[in-house]
Amino acid sequence: MRESSLEPPGxxxxxxxxRLWRGDAVESQHRGAxxxxxxxxxxxxxxxxxxxxxxxRSSVKCLQALxxxxxxxxxxxxxxxxxxxxxxxSHNAEELHTxxxxxMLARAGLxxxxxxxxxxxxxxxxxxxxxxxxxxxxxxxxxxxxxxHAGFLGLALExxxxxxxxxxxxxxxxxxxxxxxxxxxxLRPGDLGQATDGCSAPTFRMPxxxxxxxxxxxxxxxxxxxxRRAACERMLAAVAAHPEMIAGNHKRICTDIARATRGRxxxxxxxxxxxxxxxxxxxxxxxxxxxxxxxxxxxxLIVGLLRRLELAxxxxxxxxxSWEERRLRNWAGLEVGRTETLV
Amino acid sequence: MRESSLEPPGxxxxxxxxRLWRGDAVESQHRGAxxxxxxxxxxxxxxxxxxxxxxxRSSVKCLQALxxxxxxxxxxxxxxxxxxxxxxxSHNAEELHTxxxxxMLARAGLxxxxxxxxxxxxxxxxxxxxxxxxxxxxxxxxxxxxxxHAGFLGLALExxxxxxxxxxxxxxxxxxxxxxxxxxxxLRPGDLGQATDGCSAPTFRMPxxxxxxxxxxxxxxxxxxxxRRAACERMLAAVAAHPEMIAGNHKRICTDIARATRGRxxxxxxxxxxxxxxxxxxxxxxxxxxxxxxxxxxxxLIVGLLRRLELAxxxxxxxxxSWEERRLRNWAGLEVGRTETLV
Numbered sequence: 001m002r003e004s005s006l007e008p009p010g011x012x013x014x015x016x017x018x019r020l021w022r023g024d025a026v027e028s029q030h031r032g033a034x035x036x037x038x039x040x041x042x043x044x045x046x047x048x049x050x051x052x053x054x055x056x057r058s059s060v061k062c063l064q065a066l067x068x069x070x071x072x073x074x075x076x077x078x079x080x081x082x083x084x085x086x087x088x089x090s091h092n093a094e095e096l097h098t099x100x101x102x103x104m105l106a107r108a109g110l111x112x113x114x115x116x117x118x119x120x121x122x123x124x125x126x127x128x129x130x131x132x133x134x135x136x137x138x139x140x141x142x143x144x145x146x147x148x149h150a151g152f153l154g155l156a157l158e159x160x161x162x163x164x165x166x167x168x169x170x171x172x173x174x175x176x177x178x179x180x181x182x183x184x185x186x187l188r189p190g191d192l193g194q195a196t197d198g199c200s201a202p203t204f205r206m207p208x209x210x211x212x213x214x215x216x217x218x219x220x221x222x223x224x225x226x227x228r229r230a231a232c233e234r235m236l237a238a239v240a241a242h243p244e245m246i247a248g249n250h251k252r253i254c255t256d257i258a259r260a261t262r263g264r265x266x267x268x269x270x271x272x273x274x275x276x277x278x279x280x281x282x283x284x285x286x287x288x289x290x291x292x293x294x295x296x297x298x299x300x301l302i303v304g305l306l307r308r309l310e311l312a313x314x315x316x317x318x319x320x321x322s323w324e325e326r327r328l329r330n331w332a333g334l335e336v337g338r339t340e341t342l343v
Numbered sequence: 344m345r346e347s348s349l350e351p352p353g354x355x356x357x358x359x360x361x362r363l364w365r366g367d368a369v370e371s372q373h374r375g376a377x378x379x380x381x382x383x384x385x386x387x388x389x390x391x392x393x394x395x396x397x398x399x400r401s402s403v404k405c406l407q408a409l410x411x412x413x414x415x416x417x418x419x420x421x422x423x424x425x426x427x428x429x430x431x432x433s434h435n436a437e438e439l440h441t442x443x444x445x446x447m448l449a450r451a452g453l454x455x456x457x458x459x460x461x462x463x464x465x466x467x468x469x470x471x472x473x474x475x476x477x478x479x480x481x482x483x484x485x486x487x488x489x490x491x492h493a494g495f496l497g498l499a500l501e502x503x504x505x506x507x508x509x510x511x512x513x514x515x516x517x518x519x520x521x522x523x524x525x526x527x528x529x530l531r532p533g534d535l536g537q538a539t540d541g542c543s544a545p546t547f548r549m550p551x552x553x554x555x556x557x558x559x560x561x562x563x564x565x566x567x568x569x570x571r572r573a574a575c576e577r578m579l580a581a582v583a584a585h586p587e588m589i590a591g592n593h594k595r596i597c598t599d600i601a602r603a604t605r606g607r608x609x610x611x612x613x614x615x616x617x618x619x620x621x622x623x624x625x626x627x628x629x630x631x632x633x634x635x636x637x638x639x640x641x642x643x644l645i646v647g648l649l650r651r652l653e654l655a656x657x658x659x660x661x662x663x664x665s666w667e668e669r670r671l672r673n674w675a676g677l678e679v680g681r682t683e684t685l686v
Contacts, residue, residue: 023538029634293371
């Protein structure tokens with residue numbers, strides 16, 4: 001027998017957080033970590049290796065967008081609230097998203113060809129079917145990150161940079177982005193790990209405590225410097241008023257959480273099952289990561305934690321409970337198992 | 344801090360078997376168990392809790408089909424080799440699959456309405472798009488298990504049962520199925536756990552060693568009783584000649600393994616990332632389970648194990664290597680990470 005090594009370097013030994021039962025036995029299980037912190041990143045509750053670094057991926061789009069506001073670009077370009085929400089979205093490429101991103105680009109005198117995020121099929125099945133019906137291929141505007149990239153382009157122009165350099169890690173636009181991410185998460189820039197995201201932008205690695213700290217600050221921005229506070233307030237208001245813009249109308253938990261709580265919770269998904277939720281006005285936030293990167297466990301765990309930590313009311317939880325999939329039914333509709341969250 | 348319990352009852356503490364790297368750090372990881380056994384279920388190599396019971400799900404369709412042969416139904420109904428492969432398939436609902444299942448039903452004087460597996464959208468995207476184009480909804484015939492159900496119906500008629508009782512656990516058809524599964528896996532019937540599968544058929548829970556034992560026997564059936572040996576030889580020949588019938592032409596590793604090895608390997612997927620592979624004529628077989636039920640880790644691990652255990656030639660591995668996703672590229676085509684199998 002040859003046993004594999006138990007832990008890869010740098011990855012924590014996280015506990016089981018979600019179990020899938022079939023009949024009277026566990027069929028599958030998911031491990032991960034989560035933490036609830038205050039605005040200084042102090043852990044108030046949690047499980048697993050929340051102090052170990054994880055890639056935050058798209059969960060930090062609201063941090064990556066701060067220089068767009070602080071540079072004045074949002075005002076100079078005249079972004080509307082739906083467009084502000086798109087700048088921090090991982091959207092489904094529904095028509096309302098792609099038309100919004102096209103408007104953001106047009107405000108800067110740019111076109112979809114300036115986007116460097118790469119083509120991605122729409123997350124929304126109707127949008128995919130409509131593309132297929134027209135015989136068109138997905139483009140960069142359908143990439144779930146196209147709103148973030150449109151914002152990066154707006155920032156680059158505001159800084160006087162050539163637009164084709166907007167993703168370069170060492171050029172001014174991404175340097176400001178990295179600085180904002182570090183400041184909000186409370187990390188020294190040297191402690192912020194970096195790699196390349198699915199959309200080719202720099203992505204950052206940080207402890208879940210740092211991610212939660214950042215969301216606690218963005219969601220309760222009264223103590224921030226005036227320009228940063230104003231930026232956060234505009235993002236919070238945009239998501240509360242336009243929850244469909246940060247994700248989409250088709251099966252997206254971010255939109256459903258923002259909608260069910262009327263923007264009191266400020267949620268964001270990141271690739272490979274990272275999640276962050278700020279609680280407006282409470283200087284608290286939650287951050288989660290599922291080890292295997294899968295969304296079914298993440299969705300169930302989010303609802304389980306909102307219930308256990310009393311971050312959502314009974315009415316809000318009722319609107320979200322389908323994400324928990326407590327009862328598992330098969331193709332014929334028979335109840336064959338259940339999802340259990342260990343929180 | 345409240346820590347979740349580390350292990351659910353009855354589920355083993357499996358090691359990390361697959362890591363996803365982004366840049367120079369592990370982003371996600373998958374745990375699981377695997378075992379290589381001989382035809383008596385003795386572990387020759389392995390990792391994790393391969394002695395613990397797992398739901399075998401669709402991986403044992405070839406065992407569930409044995410009574411169909413041994414009862415004489417296959418001959419009386421005149422099943423062709425492609426139809427024999429469909430009886431043990433988890434198919435994509437490509438046209439060649441659904442038309443084959445319709446033929447199987449017609450041979451027994453039955454229709455798709457007799458299938459009790461429930462409607463499932465086709466796994467093949469072209470088949471899904473074609474259904475949508477025609478304004479039709481998926482039916483039970485599109486369920487990946489419809490060939491197995493057509494076979495169960497053929498068995499029930501052969502036994503003189505009313506077709507509507509073909510899934511009843513205590514009726515003759517499923518009693519014979521359960522007995523065959525127990526005999527091949529080397530378990531006493533009382534040690535074979537049971538629950539309801541995604542297609543409403545009984546599904547069985549057994550150690551990976553028992554699953555591998557069964558596949559070693561089916562793939563090297565010389566020592567079995569004559570009728571059982573003949574059944575196994577017909578299934579092996581059908582899969583070797585018609586590998587597209589057990590899964591499909593669109594992104595299915597079972598078909599690709601059977602095709603690449605010209606039927607020398609006898610592979611089968613089960614729900615929630617269970618897998619079994621028999622090695623024809625060698626009285627050895629491999630069984631795997633990924634804890635989180637996800638297929639990306641399963642696919643990578645299968646290829647990693649075929650290489651490490653030298654169960655496939657260099658040429659066969661070359662035909663399968665895309666399933667390992669050693670290099671991970673983003674939407675823009677940049678290489679952003681890699682998949683590592685710990686075998």
